[in-house]
Amino acid sequence: MKRExxxxxxAIFGCFMVIDFFVPHPxxxxxxxxxxxxxxxxxxxxxxxxxxxxxRISGQKISRRSRDWFYQFPLLAGLVFMLTVGVVWGVGERxxxxxxxxxxxxxxxxxxxxxxxxxxxxxxxxxxxLRSFEAALLAxxxxxxxLGRVPVGTLMWDKLPVVSDWIxxxxxxxxxxxxxxxxxxxxxxxGLKIILGIERNYLGGE
Amino acid sequence: xxxxxxxxxxxxxFLIVLFPLLMPLGLPIRVSKEVSxxxxxxxxxxxxxxxxxxxxxxxxxxxxxxxxxxxILYHLFSHDVKVVGACLWPGGPPLLEDAxxxxxxxxxxxxxxxxxxxxxxxxxxxxxxxxxxRDIPAxxxxxxxxxxVGQLPVMRGVRSLNDLDMIVNIxxxxxxxxxxxxxxxxxxxxxxxxxxxxxxxxxxxxxxxSGQLVGLLGGLAGAAEYEKLVGVxxxxxxxxxxxxxxxxxxxxxxxxxxxxxxxxxxxGRLTRx
Numbered sequence: 001m002k003r004e005x006x007x008x009x010x011a012i013f014g015c016f017m018v019i020d021f022f023v024p025h026p027x028x029x030x031x032x033x034x035x036x037x038x039x040x041x042x043x044x045x046x047x048x049x050x051x052x053x054x055x056r057i058s059g060q061k062i063s064r065r066s067r068d069w070f071y072q073f074p075l076l077a078g079l080v081f082m083l084t085v086g087v088v089w090g091v092g093e094r095x096x097x098x099x100x101x102x103x104x105x106x107x108x109x110x111x112x113x114x115x116x117x118x119x120x121x122x123x124x125x126x127x128x129x130l131r132s133f134e135a136a137l138l139a140x141x142x143x144x145x146x147l148g149r150v151p152v153g154t155l156m157w158d159k160l161p162v163v164s165d166w167i168x169x170x171x172x173x174x175x176x177x178x179x180x181x182x183x184x185x186x187x188x189x190x191g192l193k194i195i196l197g198i199e200r201n202y203l204g205g206e
Numbered sequence: 207x208x209x210x211x212x213x214x215x216x217x218x219x220f221l222i223v224l225f226p227l228l229m230p231l232g233l234p235i236r237v238s239k240e241v242s243x244x245x246x247x248x249x250x251x252x253x254x255x256x257x258x259x260x261x262x263x264x265x266x267x268x269x270x271x272x273x274x275x276x277x278i279l280y281h282l283f284s285h286d287v288k289v290v291g292a293c294l295w296p297g298g299p300p301l302l303e304d305a306x307x308x309x310x311x312x313x314x315x316x317x318x319x320x321x322x323x324x325x326x327x328x329x330x331x332x333x334x335x336x337x338x339x340r341d342i343p344a345x346x347x348x349x350x351x352x353x354x355v356g357q358l359p360v361m362r363g364v365r366s367l368n369d370l371d372m373i374v375n376i377x378x379x380x381x382x383x384x385x386x387x388x389x390x391x392x393x394x395x396x397x398x399x400x401x402x403x404x405x406x407x408x409x410x411x412x413x414x415x416s417g418q419l420v421g422l423l424g425g426l427a428g429a430a431e432y433e434k435l436v437g438v439x440x441x442x443x444x445x446x447x448x449x450x451x452x453x454x455x456x457x458x459x460x461x462x463x464x465x466x467x468x469x470x471x472x473x474g475r476l477t478r479x
Contacts, residue, residue, distance in 0.1 A: 109297070121218075128464070
């Protein structure tokens with residue numbers, strides 16, 4: 001029963017959500033709406049589990065003195081601090097939570113993202129080698145698109161953005177469509193396997 | 207080549223990006239048809255209409271996406287369009303709040319709850335999107351400040367996404383543009399325009415070509431193009447000079463790397479890792 005009940009629930013609700021997408025009947029829509037509200041509530045609990053999990057794993061690392069265990073202190077302190085100020089003083093404008101969000105969290109996340117520029121430049125220098133015809137083609141296309149997307153490219157040659165647009169709209173689009181169709185077929189197949197109970201990884205592999 | 211100190215590359219990039227930010231070059235910006243598509247669709251919305259603004263990003267992609275949020279909101283409020291904003295990314299609501307304050311309140315003197323609302327964040331990803339298509343007040347019973355949506359004048363007559371004229375989505379990844387197309391546009395056939403990071407833009411080109419997206423703003427370039435169309439140059443326009451030189455520097459590094467590679471290969475000094 002431990003395995004059969006979740007499989008039956010998955011099959012019923014999975015089939016219903018497929019029907020809900022294609023059948024615009026008020027009764028189906030009404031049930032679908034209720035199920036979606038349930039789903040939102042269930043998903044929200046994932047945050048509680050997430051916080052509990054971070055606390056548990058961090059606690060274990062500290063108690064076992066695992067590698068870089070001392071970094072767990074600022075992590076836990078930040079978590080408790082932001083939770084406390086958010087719950088006690090609110091999250092709106094001119095609150096402590098908002099100040100920490102705008103003047104600490106926001107610049108830190110921005111900094112992490114900006115580091116990409118440095119790593120991309122370094123990777124371009126080291127890894128973009130013309131080892132074969134295909135690699136050369138890729139490099140040339142990348143250079144055209146990179147120049148065609150910025151104002152300096154237009155200054156160099158006014159037709160460069162046109163060539164760049166062609167690369168994006170024809171070969172890129174064809175490849176992307178093929179990937180998307182392949183991924184969609186894969187998703188349909190996985191969905192069917194879950195509904196039919198063939199794929200059971202979500203049950204912990206049982 | 208592997209022994210080349212990468213800190214020199216970092217230093218060059220730093221200086222090259224810093225220079226135009228301190229001394230703008232004012233390079234001309236060309237508007238692409240994807241961006242003008244979004245502009246024209248928003249331009250056609252009659253004054254007094256309402257749109258849904260999906261602010262699905264967080265501070266990580268703020269430099270790229272926040273300028274397009276500001277430019278699009280500028281366009282919407284200059285046309286007296288009312289905006290119902292919400293986020294499916296937990297880091298989104300304060301950014302939306304910031305954009306509303308800078309554009310709606312400071313530039314146009316719009317009133318919260320009357321001309322615009324920030325519904326805040328809701329976990330549930332695609333489920334929330336579909337739920338919005340059926341019942342917005344059930345999905346977001348209260349706004350970012352905890353005010354019941356029934357008490358907000360801007361929400362009067364708004365039951366579902368079908369009561370709104372358009373969806374504008376600014377997204378940094380999942381859940382984002384792809385999910386809005388698959389779960390909402392294809393299901394409810396609502397006009398959808400999107401803005402996304404430059405790295406994810408190629409993924410959404412097929413949706414623009416198929417007409418599922420009426421417009422697509424890709425990265426800082428898209429934001430700069432939109433700023434040009436609305437006639438308010440902002441951080442994206444300034445950033446395009448830096449991005450231009452940054453791209454040039456990366457191309458120079460690619461060429462330089464290949465010259466060194468070919469030289470080392472020819473002289474037999476190439477080391478395999």
